[in-house]
Amino acid sequence: MNDHQHEAKRKRDSAQTHTRYCRRYFGFLTLLLLIPELLWAQPQSQFAGSVPTGQATNSVLDLSLSDAFQRALKYNLGAI
Numbered sequence: 001m002n003d004h005q006h007e008a009k010r011k012r013d014s015a016q017t018h019t020r021y022c023r024r025y026f027g028f029l030t031l032l033l034l035i036p037e038l039l040w041a042q043p044q045s046q047f048a049g050s051v052p053t054g055q056a057t058n059s060v061l062d063l064s065l066s067d068a069f070q071r072a073l074k075y076n077l078g079a080i
Contacts, residue, residue: 063071
């Protein structure tokens with residue numbers, strides 16, 4: 001190879017390296033922009049959390065195992 005061919009190869013390699021770094025940089029920036037959006041997104045599900053209803057009392061509720069499971073699924077554990 002002569003000097004002209006070496007110089008052309010060096011420029012081509014440099015351009016390819018630059019392109020590769022740019023793609024990685026913009027990919028990284030895209031992730032930085034998307035990750036907070038994904039983390040802050042609230043789930044839209046009927047099982048996403050519970051909402052208390054009715055009046056709170058000091059009385060004890062006698063529940064069967066079946067009643068306890070039904071309440072757990074309805075108010076707290078539906079996503080499981």
